[in-house]
Amino acid sequence: MTLNETVINILAEDLGPSAKSFFARQCKAHLNKEPESITKQDLDELAKWCHNGVKLILGDDIADKVNKKILSLKSQ
Amino acid sequence: MKIKYKLFISYLLIVAVFVLAGFLINTNVANIGGANKDVAANIIIDNHAKNYEKGGSYLQTGVYLYVHDNKEMGRQHISEGTELMRTSRNGLKNSLTDPAMLADLAEIERLEDRVLEASNNIVKAADKKESAALIEQNLATLQGRVVALNLKSSVLVDKARENMESSIERSKTYGDTAIKITSYASFASVVISLLVAFVMASLLTKPLRLLTETANKVSKGDIHAKVEVSSKDEIGDLAESFKRMINAFKIMDALSREK
Numbered sequence: 001m002t003l004n005e006t007v008i009n010i011l012a013e014d015l016g017p018s019a020k021s022f023f024a025r026q027c028k029a030h031l032n033k034e035p036e037s038i039t040k041q042d043l044d045e046l047a048k049w050c051h052n053g054v055k056l057i058l059g060d061d062i063a064d065k066v067n068k069k070i071l072s073l074k075s076q
Numbered sequence: 077m078k079i080k081y082k083l084f085i086s087y088l089l090i091v092a093v094f095v096l097a098g099f100l101i102n103t104n105v106a107n108i109g110g111a112n113k114d115v116a117a118n119i120i121i122d123n124h125a126k127n128y129e130k131g132g133s134y135l136q137t138g139v140y141l142y143v144h145d146n147k148e149m150g151r152q153h154i155s156e157g158t159e160l161m162r163t164s165r166n167g168l169k170n171s172l173t174d175p176a177m178l179a180d181l182a183e184i185e186r187l188e189d190r191v192l193e194a195s196n197n198i199v200k201a202a203d204k205k206e207s208a209a210l211i212e213q214n215l216a217t218l219q220g221r222v223v224a225l226n227l228k229s230s231v232l233v234d235k236a237r238e239n240m241e242s243s244i245e246r247s248k249t250y251g252d253t254a255i256k257i258t259s260y261a262s263f264a265s266v267v268i269s270l271l272v273a274f275v276m277a278s279l280l281t282k283p284l285r286l287l288t289e290t291a292n293k294v295s296k297g298d299i300h301a302k303v304e305v306s307s308k309d310e311i312g313d314l315a316e317s318f319k320r321m322i323n324a325f326k327i328m329d330a331l332s333r334e335k
Contacts, residue, residue: 016324021331057330058323 003073004035007046010069014062015054026050031059047071079280079309085186086276090269097261103256111247114129117171120242124167125232128184131160132191132222132229139195139218151334154195161188168232174239175230194218202311283311299325 001009027035030049031042032033037069038046047070058072138153165185172178198214283305293301298324305315 012320014320014323016320017325018324018327018331022327025331025334057326062323 002036003040004038006073007038007070008035010073011050011066013069014058014066022050022053026053043074048072077309079238079311082276082279082309086272089272093268093272095246097265100257100261101254104250104257107250108247108254111250114243115240115247118236118243119237121168121171121177122233122240124164124171125229125236127160128164128168128188128229129226130233131157131162131164132188132225133157134193135191136218136222139198140215142199143215154199155253158192174235177232177235180228180235184225184228184232187221187228191218191221191225194221279307282313283307283315287311287315290322291318294322294325299329 004027008019008023011023015022024035024048026046027033027038031038031045047067050070051063051067054066060076134153135157138150138155138157140150141147141153144150165181165188168181168184172181194214194217198211198218201211201214203223276293286305290301290303301322303315303319303322305312307315
């Protein structure tokens with residue numbers, strides 16, 4: 001499983017079918033990258049933007065959870 | 077906990093209530109059985125004691141007939157009387173458990189020996205053709221001993237009757253209690269079962285009702301409706317999936333607004 005698929009799976013646990021679109025939006029708008037091209041070096045930035053985005057729409061709890069899960073991928 | 081386990085536990089609870097009710101009823105029925113056994117035992121004691129009296133009278137009649145020139149019939153009565161007393165004595169020995177009644181029986185046995193002794197003396201005197209006055213005197217002695225034997229036997233009869241009456245009374249009390257307990261236990265079992273069924277139905281339908289209400293709101297466009305279901309069963313799983321779906325709606329809505 002590639003890194004972008006792993007991130008989408010993590011996001012899908014709370015965002016359901018919108019995870020893929022949300023992930024693509026964060027990559028393109030904030031990291032200036034295609035979702036398929038993200039690497040472990042992008043995870044800090046990605047986690048931050050995902051946190052901000054989810055926080056605005058779904059609240060702190062889910063945002064914190066998503067942030068932690070994405071950051072945990074760095075050590076894998 | 078999964079719904080099937082919740083249902084299984086409710087079922088076990090209802091079964092336990094009915095088993096407990098059955099146990100209470102059974103205990104009382106067993107008590108009635110015990111009292112009835114006591115009644116039967118006392119009827120046997122009563123019969124043996126009466127037969128003892130009858131045996132003494134048979135013997136006395138036999139001796140009288142023997143002395144008054146009816147030896148054949150007299151011998152037969154003496155034999156039957158002796159046998160009847162012997163059988164009754166053994167029967168009482170096997171049936172009695174009360175120490176006081178056993179003491180009475182020991183006294184009766186002693187009197188029986190004395191009756192048999194008097195009877196043998198009269199038979200011997202008659203065979204030796206002793207004087208009529210002596211024989212009549214011995215007959216009077218025998219009669220006295222038979223009366224004493226009968227009086228002592230009647231003590232056993234009275235005690236057996238007393239015990240029988242008290243056992244019948246106990247049996248009646250247990251019967252009344254059994255009827256009451258059966259009524260209360262049946263009523264309580266039905267009430268508890270209904271209560272358990274009602275609580276279980278509420279536990280299962282309440283989260284479903286809440287989820288349906290939220291689904292209705294979302295279907296009418298309110299994607300900010302909250303899912304307030306926290307059960308840990310299949311309905312809880314369904315609620316989690318539904319939350320995820322609402323989150324997706326919210327994200328899609330936000331993304332589409334950005335474009």
